[in-house]
Amino acid sequence: EAQVTQNPRYLITVTGKKLTVTCSQNMNHEYMSWYRQDPGLGLRQIYYSMNVEVTDKGDVPEGYKVSRKEKRNFPLILESPSPNQTSLYFCASSSAGGITGELFFGEGSRLTVL
Amino acid sequence: AQKITQTQPGMFVQEKEAVTLDCTYDTSDPSYGLFWYKQPSSGEMIFLIYQGSYDQQNATEGRYSLNFQKARKSANLVISASQLGDSAMYFCAMREGLAAGNKLTFGGGTRVLVKP
Numbered sequence: 001e002a003q004v005t006q007n008p009r010y011l012i013t014v015t016g017k018k019l020t021v022t023c024s025q026n027m028n029h030e031y032m033s034w035y036r037q038d039p040g041l042g043l044r045q046i047y048y049s050m051n052v053e054v055t056d057k058g059d060v061p062e063g064y065k066v067s068r069k070e071k072r073n074f075p076l077i078l079e080s081p082s083p084n085q086t087s088l089y090f091c092a093s094s095s096a097g098g099i100t101g102e103l104f105f106g107e108g109s110r111l112t113v114l
Numbered sequence: 115a116q117k118i119t120q121t122q123p124g125m126f127v128q129e130k131e132a133v134t135l136d137c138t139y140d141t142s143d144p145s146y147g148l149f150w151y152k153q154p155s156s157g158e159m160i161f162l163i164y165q166g167s168y169d170q171q172n173a174t175e176g177r178y179s180l181n182f183q184k185a186r187k188s189a190n191l192v193i194s195a196s197q198l199g200d201s202a203m204y205f206c207a208m209r210e211g212l213a214a215g216n217k218l219t220f221g222g223g224t225r226v227l228v229k230p
Contacts, residue, residue: 031216040222042118042205043159048215056215090159094216099147099166099209103218105159 002027006091006106013081014114021076021109023091029104030095032074036060037088037108046089049074081113117141118208118221126227127196134181135191135224137206145211148189149218150180153203162204165189193226201228 004025013019025032033048035058045058049068063085065077074093078085088110092103119138127133139148150162165173165180173180181190193200203225207218 033215033217035220040123042207042220042222043218044220045215045217048217050215058215058217088157092159099145099211100164101216102149102161102164103159103216104161105151108157108159110157 004106012112025093029093032093035090117219120221122224124225143210147209149207150191151205
């Protein structure tokens, strides 16, 4: 089954404690990205990757890091989480660029930073 | 300026009736795609329908249709014969041809509650 898998699905942590949210896709997609969802703001792109070792900032990259060492994996790293990073996070993947082509989303990871 | 605007934060609809969710967009790129996603209370994002800027016909997928008015820059979603399972948050999104990383720009969403 084609899917994007994120872990953990739920996490409560404290300010400053480094955490990683993993993301893996089994569709051999070139593009992967991370979004955060906040009430009234919809989803906003944090970082994206067009292929292995190719990553770039999205609209809200501050406080986040990513890496793409393998095509299937795209972890999101919060080196020193802060309460304003409390949000619902989605990993997404898609095939090669163009205006068509839906994003396939993971199930979401709800993060609370105390 | 907002690239995607959904002016209805929430709405009720009677079961079996049709509902229209508004979406307006702003872009100077002649090549773009418009998407609608559904997010039920469980949280996952479900793709519903797609409309390309060069498509001549309005997109349809089962009970979903997209009322695309290019000159007005609107891409309203119409759900016909609403069902209780249609209760969810709905997001309109756009991908511009020049956008890097296959980025989708989302609106703020519309929450729909279907009443029995």
